[in-house]
Amino acid sequence: MFLSFLLSACATQTSKKIDSQIQGDVYTGTDTVEYLADGVPDRVFFATNESVLTTASRETLRKQAAWLRKNPEVTVVLEGHADERGTREYNLALGERRANAAKDYLMTYGISSSRVSVISYGKERPVDSGSNPLAWSKNRRSVTVKAN
Amino acid sequence: MKNKIRLLFYILLILFPFKSLALIEVDITRGNLSPLPLAVSSLSSSENDKEALKKELDIKDLGLEISKIVENNLKKSGLFNPLNKDAFLQKPDIAHLKPRFEDWALIKAQALITGKVNFQDEKLRVEFRLWDVLAGKEMLALAFTTVPKNWRRVGHIISDKVYERLTGEKGYFDTRIIYVSEKGPKTQRIKKLAIMDQDGFNTKYLTLGNELVLTPRFNPTNQMVTYLSYFKNLPRVYLLDIETGMQEVVGDFPGMTFAPRFSPDGKKIIMSFAMDGNSDIYTMDLENRIVERITNHPSIDTSPSYSPDGKYIAFNSDRSGYQQIYVMKSDGTKVKRISFGNGLYGTPVWSPRGDLIAFTKLHKGKFYIGVMRTNGKGERLLTENYYQEAPSWSPNGRVLIFYRETKTNSKGEGFSAKLWSIDLTGYNERLVETETDASDPSWSSLLSN
Numbered sequence: 001m002f003l004s005f006l007l008s009a010c011a012t013q014t015s016k017k018i019d020s021q022i023q024g025d026v027y028t029g030t031d032t033v034e035y036l037a038d039g040v041p042d043r044v045f046f047a048t049n050e051s052v053l054t055t056a057s058r059e060t061l062r063k064q065a066a067w068l069r070k071n072p073e074v075t076v077v078l079e080g081h082a083d084e085r086g087t088r089e090y091n092l093a094l095g096e097r098r099a100n101a102a103k104d105y106l107m108t109y110g111i112s113s114s115r116v117s118v119i120s121y122g123k124e125r126p127v128d129s130g131s132n133p134l135a136w137s138k139n140r141r142s143v144t145v146k147a148n
Numbered sequence: 149m150k151n152k153i154r155l156l157f158y159i160l161l162i163l164f165p166f167k168s169l170a171l172i173e174v175d176i177t178r179g180n181l182s183p184l185p186l187a188v189s190s191l192s193s194s195e196n197d198k199e200a201l202k203k204e205l206d207i208k209d210l211g212l213e214i215s216k217i218v219e220n221n222l223k224k225s226g227l228f229n230p231l232n233k234d235a236f237l238q239k240p241d242i243a244h245l246k247p248r249f250e251d252w253a254l255i256k257a258q259a260l261i262t263g264k265v266n267f268q269d270e271k272l273r274v275e276f277r278l279w280d281v282l283a284g285k286e287m288l289a290l291a292f293t294t295v296p297k298n299w300r301r302v303g304h305i306i307s308d309k310v311y312e313r314l315t316g317e318k319g320y321f322d323t324r325i326i327y328v329s330e331k332g333p334k335t336q337r338i339k340k341l342a343i344m345d346q347d348g349f350n351t352k353y354l355t356l357g358n359e360l361v362l363t364p365r366f367n368p369t370n371q372m373v374t375y376l377s378y379f380k381n382l383p384r385v386y387l388l389d390i391e392t393g394m395q396e397v398v399g400d401f402p403g404m405t406f407a408p409r410f411s412p413d414g415k416k417i418i419m420s421f422a423m424d425g426n427s428d429i430y431t432m433d434l435e436n437r438i439v440e441r442i443t444n445h446p447s448i449d450t451s452p453s454y455s456p457d458g459k460y461i462a463f464n465s466d467r468s469g470y471q472q473i474y475v476m477k478s479d480g481t482k483v484k485r486i487s488f489g490n491g492l493y494g495t496p497v498w499s500p501r502g503d504l505i506a507f508t509k510l511h512k513g514k515f516y517i518g519v520m521r522t523n524g525k526g527e528r529l530l531t532e533n534y535y536q537e538a539p540s541w542s543p544n545g546r547v548l549i550f551y552r553e554t555k556t557n558s559k560g561e562g563f564s565a566k567l568w569s570i571d572l573t574g575y576n577e578r579l580v581e582t583e584t585d586a587s588d589p590s591w592s593s594l595l596s597n
Contacts, residue, residue: 049470085510086471086492086510087451087494087510087537088537088538089406089407089451089494090466090494092376092383092406092407092422093406093448094448096403096425096427097422097426097427097448100424100425101425118403120422124360127335129333129335129560129563130556130560132558
């Protein structure tokens with residue numbers, strides 16, 4: 001009796017923890033995030049099969065754009081990724097679409113397309129090797145990487 | 149190219165013409181619940197020939213080894229049950245001249261394969277006979293001459309001839325598989341192109357693993373391969389001649405090209421080109437280098453595959469909102485969605501027989517390999533798993549090879565990728581053994597006919 005109570009409490013806690021890191025299928029945690037500069041996260045996350053930027057993603061990209069405007073000599077590569085739950089070829093296309101969604105947004109905030117290149121890795125380079133919704137949500141991403 | 153291969157191999161086919169009223173027939177259209185029991189006798193050779201071949205190839209009894217190749221091939225087809233040699237009553241050399249059919253019937257063999265191996269003028273000469281045990285008749289007799297180092301191929305060709313004689317359809321044993329060899333942690337996989345005989349022997353690595361490589365595919369008419377390489381971090385479709393090792397980028401595209409495949413005549417490569425977030429399908433003619441755009445749609449159009457007559461192209465697109473399979477004419481007109489079942493559909497691959505399209509399906513968190521008719525009707529799911537995709541047809545259209553990835557545990561450990569095969573009937577699912585982890589298999593055409 002006591003044991004089962006403990007177990008169920010534990011399960012609730014875990015799912016709460018995941019819930020707080022995924023909203024509407026999009027990763028909102030900071031586990032894997034690196035920073036281009038103080039307060040400038042390097043990546044944005046996507047929902048399954050989607051390339052739409054969330055409010056949080058747009059905020060991140062505006063910070064990146066501001067940083068890029070301040071550092072006009074910097075060029076970047078946007079690396080688009082997909083999770084493992086899709087066919088390899090479709091995921092390559094999806095990664096490209098995601099990275100371009102991020103690129104388009106940077107461009108609308110005044111970053112020249114000549115400073116931004118794009119590469120898709122599809123499902124080839126996950127950051128989290130887990131086979132669960134949280135891991136997949138971290139892997140559906142576009143990462144802005146300094147190229148010079 | 150095909151002539152070159154034929155020349156290299158120099159097969160002398162001596163066909164003893166006869167018509168037999170054989171009783172044996174193997175129906176390959178149904179699940180093979182009772183594979184045909186047959187005896188593959190060791191191929192006999194004189195002591196002198198054995199000695200000479202041992203010197204040449206460092207193999208003690210080549211005739212025995214060739215018979216094992218045949219046994220292994222026929223067993224793995226799921227249609228035949230090769231009997232244990234320990235039970236054989238007749239010696240190989242005598243059986244090859246005149247089998248005592250009662251002896252073979254006694255151990256319940258319905259067919260018998262016998263043969264003889266010679267070594268003369270630096271050439272390996274192999275003859276074999278296929279016998280119908282119950283009718284007491286010879287069904288097939290053939291002889292091959294080749295260079296000794298091709299001895300494994302002799303075993304595969306015998307297997308093909310036996311398969312063809314007993315099923316009425318071409319075999320698929322004298323073939324190779326090109327695939328991606330994988331090593332290392334899931335987050336940083338090292339991938340190399342690898343090629344092996346269909347039975348897993350003679351593995352060779354074609355790239356070093358310095359750059360990511362994906363989705364190699366054979367030219368159906370020769371030994372060229374097209375694949376995706378991230379050389380210099382520029383993902384592009386490449387063309388590779390596996391005989392010479394020469395390779396080149398296909399076309400001059402200002403962005404990623406991927407999902408390549410040859411046209412059935414081997415003269416074009418069809419692939420996707422991604423630009424500004426949109427992937428469309430293009431072809432490039434390998435002779436005149438002319439590039440043609442086939443689709444023009446803001447959705448993702450990828451994984452194109454020609455029909456064997458070259459008149460149609462199957463591909464997947466998310467133009468309906470989700471990944472589904474479409475068929476169009478080869479000029480890009482008359483696009484028609486064919487997959488309407490529940491779930492997502494991808495990687496359509498047209499059967500070499502023309503009547504079916506194999507695909508990958510994702511539904512409720514499970515991946516399936518299945519087939520449907522070219523109009524989308526008659527969907528049949530052959531196998532269900534955590535993750536599997538990318539079917540490739542055997543050249544006779546009877547077997548599919550694909551790859552499967554495992555689910556990792558809570559610590560993210562336990563990832564593996566392996567090749568598997570399954571019959572079109574949905575039976576005979578088998579692990580295809582490879583030296584390393586493996587994915588993206590592509591089956592070659594028959595090397596000899």
